[in-house]
Amino acid sequence: MDRRDFIASLGAATVASHLPMWAADAPVSSSRITLLHTNDTHSHIEPFGPGNGPISGLGGVARRATLVRQLRQQLGxxxxxxxxxxxxxTPYFNRYKGRLDYQLMRRLGYDAGTLGNHDFDNGVAMLVEAMESMEQLKHPNPPFAFVNCNFDFKGTPTLGRRVQPYLIREFPGIRVGITGVGVAFAGLVTPKNHEGLTWKDPYESLQPVVKRLREVEKADLVVVLSHLGYDMKGTAPDDLLMPGQVAGIDAIIGGHSHTFLDAPTRVPQVKGETLIFQVGFGGVNLGRMDFAVARGAIRSASGSSMPVLG
Ligand SMILES: [Zn+2]
Structure with a gap:
C-alpha cells in the first residue's frame, strides 16, 4: 500500500466509523404541510369593484381558484x-341561496369548512339544501366536509348527519385533525332559523375533541376552524383566549370578526405554540400557514396573508 492508498483507506475507515454518529446528529427529515384558508367570504363571487378603499379590485372566486391551483402544484x-x-x-346569495357558494367551494377543492352565523340566514332547511346541491354536483372533487363540535344537532338530524365533530386527513408523514366551533346564536340568528340546534360552550366542547385528536387519533397537527371572532374583549369566547382554555391546538383559523392579520398571532403553550390567523373577509385574501413536522412534533411554523389579485 503506497502512501496515497493508505491515506485514502484511512479516510474511508474514518468516514465509516463516524457514519452512525453523523446519522444520529443529522437533522431529522421533516414532512411539510400547508394550510390555505378563507373566512367570511360572504357570497363575494366577483372581485371588489372600485370605490371599496384598500380592497378595491381584490378577491373573486376565479382568481382564488388560480392561486390555489398554483400553490397546490408547488407545495404538494x-x-x-x-x-x-x-x-x-351580495345579490348572488339572494338569487342562489348559498348553493352557488358551496358548489364553487367544491370545485376549488376545499377539504373542510365550518358554519358561521350568517350560514343560518335562510334557516336550517335552506342550509341543508345548499349542502345537498354541493353533494349532488357532478365534479371530480369530492364534496367537502363540515366540521363543528359545539352545536347539538339532536333536533335537526338532516343537518346533523352532514356535520361531523372532527375530520382526520393523512399526508406523507403527517396526520392532521380538524375540528370547528361556532358563535352563540343569541342576538345573531333568530330562533326560528336555528330551530332544533343548541349552542354549547366552545372551549368545553373543544377540550375532549382536541384530547381525542391528540391521544386516540394520533394527530400531529390539530387545527380548529373557529367562527367565534378574533378578540371579543372578554364579552364572549374568542380565538385569542382559546389557547389558554384548550391545550393542544396548533392552529386556529378564525372568522366572524373580519380581522385583517398580515401574519398569524403566536401564543406560547406549555408545549409548543398556537398560531391564530384570520384574513379579513370577502375572499380578498388567502391565508397560508406552513408547518414542518418531524417525529410527531412541530419543528417550524409560519404564515402570511396573500392578496387575491388578478
Ligand atoms: Zn362574517
Missing part, C-alpha cells in the same frame, strides 16, 4: 379550509 401537501360565513352579502 395542502389543505384548503374555511372558517364560515360563506353566505350573505
Amino acid at each position: 401537501s395542502v389543505l384548503l379550509l374555511d372558517a364560515g360565513d360563506t353566505f350573505q352579502g
Whole structure:
C-alpha cells in the first residue's frame, strides 16, 4: 500500500466509523404541510369593484381558484379550509341561496369548512339544501366536509348527519385533525332559523375533541376552524383566549370578526405554540400557514396573508 492508498483507506475507515454518529446528529427529515384558508367570504363571487378603499379590485372566486391551483402544484401537501360565513352579502346569495357558494367551494377543492352565523340566514332547511346541491354536483372533487363540535344537532338530524365533530386527513408523514366551533346564536340568528340546534360552550366542547385528536387519533397537527371572532374583549369566547382554555391546538383559523392579520398571532403553550390567523373577509385574501413536522412534533411554523389579485 503506497502512501496515497493508505491515506485514502484511512479516510474511508474514518468516514465509516463516524457514519452512525453523523446519522444520529443529522437533522431529522421533516414532512411539510400547508394550510390555505378563507373566512367570511360572504357570497363575494366577483372581485371588489372600485370605490371599496384598500380592497378595491381584490378577491373573486376565479382568481382564488388560480392561486390555489398554483400553490397546490408547488407545495404538494395542502389543505384548503374555511372558517364560515360563506353566505350573505351580495345579490348572488339572494338569487342562489348559498348553493352557488358551496358548489364553487367544491370545485376549488376545499377539504373542510365550518358554519358561521350568517350560514343560518335562510334557516336550517335552506342550509341543508345548499349542502345537498354541493353533494349532488357532478365534479371530480369530492364534496367537502363540515366540521363543528359545539352545536347539538339532536333536533335537526338532516343537518346533523352532514356535520361531523372532527375530520382526520393523512399526508406523507403527517396526520392532521380538524375540528370547528361556532358563535352563540343569541342576538345573531333568530330562533326560528336555528330551530332544533343548541349552542354549547366552545372551549368545553373543544377540550375532549382536541384530547381525542391528540391521544386516540394520533394527530400531529390539530387545527380548529373557529367562527367565534378574533378578540371579543372578554364579552364572549374568542380565538385569542382559546389557547389558554384548550391545550393542544396548533392552529386556529378564525372568522366572524373580519380581522385583517398580515401574519398569524403566536401564543406560547406549555408545549409548543398556537398560531391564530384570520384574513379579513370577502375572499380578498388567502391565508397560508406552513408547518414542518418531524417525529410527531412541530419543528417550524409560519404564515402570511396573500392578496387575491388578478
Ligand atoms: Zn362574517
